[in-house]
Amino acid sequence: MPNLVRRRDVLTFGAALGLTAIAAPAWARQLDIWEPRRAILDNLHTGEAFNEVYYANGSYLLDALAEATRVMRDWRTGDERFIDPTLFDALHAIRDRLESPRPFQVISGYRSPKTNAMLNRRSNGVAENSQHVLGKAIDLRIEGVELSNLRNAALDLAAGGVGYYPRSNFVHVDTGRVRQWRGS
Template sequence: MLALLGLAPRQAEAARRERSLLLHHLHTGETLNAVYFADGRYLPEGLGAFTHHLRDWRVDRARPIDPELLDLLWALRQRLESKAPIQVVCGYRTPETNAMLRRRSEGVARNSLHMRAMAVDLRVPDRSLRSLRLAAISLRRGGVGYYPASDFVHVDTGRVRYW
């Protein structure tokens, strides 16, 4: 799996030991810096913390986050060589929230992977949106959507595709 992440040997070795993420949710104002993987296994308490952090903030409901999504965010931050927190625009969405957003915007998919806790819309403040998009595409780990007018990039753990 680590070879697929496209990491340098030193980064790959670090990934085997421990993975953590620093996220700042733009709508809740919450910041989370937590370890979700250590000693060759995912940590239930870390996964739980990220599940809560990436919840549908509109209705305060969560769904267990896809650990591969966290790995994708971790690899993206490594690729960007950023120390800044990943800014979360949107994580998990309930079907009701997704339907409401679909009524307001053409850019919301009917079967969005946000509803399966497999997608995040994000920014990285010390990197351009274009750089973020290119880094996400280079990982070849899922879908990458580019929304410059809304100032975010979408990443997900579905099939590899770009828009």
């Protein structure tokens, strides 16, 4: 049975959101604080979808973020960790730049330490200290959008790390330090 986000975790997360707003990166401070923000996600492994406003009237909506977290859980183990809300802000800004109505296809969101260690043993392309384990990364694509255009929109935003994997058909986006790389 998957680990479910408990009410205590939601309250802890809610307290942390105040700090997130104070320490928001420069690119995120450019977002209109009164404009609603929506995330549209399709998890390719579970078939689950999320299409909700997660930010409105100047604040994050905890119930929506908890549901988005569930959709982005580790599909191999069912483990969940709250996803950094600025990752959703980055996705919102990327969708605006691309002007695409289509959902982000989620290949990988949160990864448990166990899953990440297994993937790291199988591939040198998986970081030992991955941002996925911290709930700050997503591997994705958008149907009908050239992968290079998705990569360029993420790079233009400069919200964090951007990995380009054209042979594997996805782009990695995270809210860690700004950097870029090309994988297979």
